[in-house]
Amino acid sequence: MAAEDISKVCEAHPMIGGDGPNSYAKNSTYQKGFLDVAKELVRKAIAEKLDIDISSSSTSFKIADLGCSVGPNTFFAVENIVEAVELKYQGQGMNSQIPEFQVFFNDHTSNDFNMLFKSLPQNRRYYAAGVPGSFYGRLFPNASIHIAHSSYGIHFLSRVPKEVMDRNSPAWNRGHICYSNSTDEVVRAYKAQYAEDMECFLHARAQETVHGGLMLLTFPGSPDGSPHSRSLVSLELLGSCLMDLVRKGVVSEEKVDSFNMPVYSMSPQELEVAVKRNGCFSIDIMAELPRPLAHDTLSISPMIASHIRAAMEGMIKKQFGEEILDELFDLYRQKCEQSVINTLLGDTFLVVLRRKAD
C-alpha cells in the first residue's frame, strides 16, 4: 500500500462518528480523565501566562480546538478555556470588557461534523464554527487565533512514513503496527516523519496565532531518555493481537505487514527541539500530567480497550474488514487485563507555547 493510501486511511477514519456503543463520543472517558487533570493546569497557564491585551484590537477572542473529534471532550476543554479567560479579565477588574468568544472546532474533513454540530451545548457562551482540514496545513487567516488547543491530537502523524511500508527498505516494519518494538531503521523513519510534521504544524500555527497568543497541547508522549519499547504499549499490544489472528488464520500476515499506525510518541525534548528550530514560540510550561485514575488493572482495562477501539476501529476496519473487529477487540481487552497498568496507560504531557513577537 502506498503512503498516500495509508494517509487516506488515516484521513478517512479519524474516529468513529455517530453515537453508537463503539463510537468515540461514548468512549472517550479515559481521555476525559486526563482533561480533568489538565483542566487545572490550563486554567493556571491562562491565569499566569495570558496577556489579555492580545485581544484588544480584535472584535472577539478566538479559540481553536485542533483535532476536536465529535465531542464531548472538546466542549469541556473549550468551556474550561473560556472560563479561564473570563476569570483573567475579572481578576484584572475588566469585567465589563470581557470579549465575545468565537470557537473554531477543527478536524479532518471526514470527521462527523454533523454530529459535532448537533451536540453543541445549548447554553454555550461562544459562537461556534467548524473548520475542516488537517492541522499540518493552514486552517485560519494570519494572526487570527488567540488560543489554540489540542488534546490527544498531535501524536497522530500526517501519514505513515513511506519506508516502513516498503518491503525492499531496511525500514520495512514487518509484523508490527507501530515502531516501539521495531528496528532502529523503523524508529528513525517514524522520528523523521514526526520532525517533518511538527515543522509544518508549528509553521502553520506561527502564522495563525496572534503575537502573545497561547498554544495549549496535551499529548501522550515518552519521558526524555525512555526506551522506545516503553512507548505506545497499548498500540503494540493491539499489533500482537493482530499477529495472534494471523496465527489463527483469521488475518493474512501480509495485511499486518502492510499496516502501520501513523502515530508517534514524542518526548518533551523532541518537541523542544522542534519549537526552537521553528523559532516563533517560547515554551512557557512543559509538564507531565499525573495519571488521573488510580484504578486497578481489571477496572481500567475495558475502558482503555474501548477507547482504543473507538479511536482506531476505522483504520483497522478499512485494512482488515469489519468481520474481525469483535474478535480482535475481545482478545485485546483480555490482553489489556493481563498488562501492567501504568505501562499500558503511558505518559501524558501538557505544553504551553506562547507566540513571540517577530
Added chain:
Amino acid sequence: MAAEDISKVCEAHPMIGGDGPNSYAKNSTYQKGFLDVAKELVRKAIAEKLDIDISSSSTSFKIADLGCSVGPNTFFAVENIVEAVELKYQGQGMNSQIPEFQVFFNDHTSNDFNMLFKSLPQNRRYYAAGVPGSFYGRLFPNASIHIAHSSYGIHFLSRVPKEVMDRNSPAWNRGHICYSNSTDEVVRAYKAQYAEDMECFLHARAQETVHGGLMLLTFPGSPDGSPHSRSLVSLELLGSCLMDLVRKGVVSEEKVDSFNMPVYSMSPQELEVAVKRNGCFSIDIMAELPRPLAHDTLSISPMIASHIRAAMEGMIKKQFGEEILDELFDLYRQKCEQSVINTLLGDTFLVVLRRKAD
C-alpha cells in the same frame, strides 16, 4: 400540529443532503441560472459600493453565506464575491494589500455539513468554516463580517405562523400549503410572521456586520402591488397536487390541512419597510433580476419540478410519508408542464444593503 412541530420540520429537513438523484446538490441548476444573472450585479455592487477600508483593521476579509445548503451554488457565489473584492483592490492599485479571505458557510444545524465540507473546492482561495444555526438569530461576533450573502434563503420563515394551523382560528389555512390563494386572515398571519422574522434577521446582522459592510440578498419575491395569488405559484401548485391525492384517497385531507410551508414571498416595499424600521442599513441597490432562461415550458418544467422536490421533499416526507413522493412529484411535473411558465418561475430580486455607521 403545533407551531413548534412545524418549525422543527423545517429545521430538520432544509434541503435533501447527499448527492443522490433527488438531492439538492444535483437539482439546483435552476437557482444557478439566477446566480449567473446575479453574478454580474453582485460584482457591480461590490465594485461600486464596497469601501475597502472596512477591512483595514482586520486580519482578514470575512464573508458569510447564509443558508448555504450543501453546494455547489454556495461555492460559485462565494468565489464570485472573492473575485469581485480582489478586483476592487486591484482597481485601486492595492494589489499587494489584497487580504486573506475567510468564508463562513451557514445553514441549519441539520444541514449536511459533512457533504458540504467534502465538496469544498480544492483550489479555493479562502479559509473555510461551517457555522450551524438559524440566521434569524446571532451567528457571529460583533462587527466581524464584511460581506454577508444569502441566495434563496430569506424567503424561508423561521416557522409557520401558529394561527394558520389552528382549526379554531379564522386564519386556519384549510386545503392549502401556502397563503397565495388563501383568505386575508391567512395572508395577514404569514405577513406578520415575515415582519417578525425580518426584524430578527436585520437585528442580528446589524450587530455582526462591520460599519460599511455589505449584505447581498437574492430572494424570490413579489413585485410591489401584485396580488398574493401571483406569489408562490409553484408551491400553490404542489398544494393542489396534494389535494388531488386527497381526492384519490392517497392522502388524508386532515394532513394537508395541518401542513403549511414556512415560506413568504416578500415585496421590495415590504423589505424596505423592515430595513427602515431597523435603521442600521441603507439600501444601495434594489433590483428585479431578469429571468435567466428563455426556455419553453416543456423544457423548463422538469427542472422546476426537480428543484422544488429537492428543496421541499424533506418536509413533505415527514408529514405524508415517503410512499407518496414519486406519485406526488410525477403529478407535479405534469401540472408544471401545463402552467404559464413565467407565472411558475416567479420573480427574483437582488438587494444590496450597507451597514451604516452608528
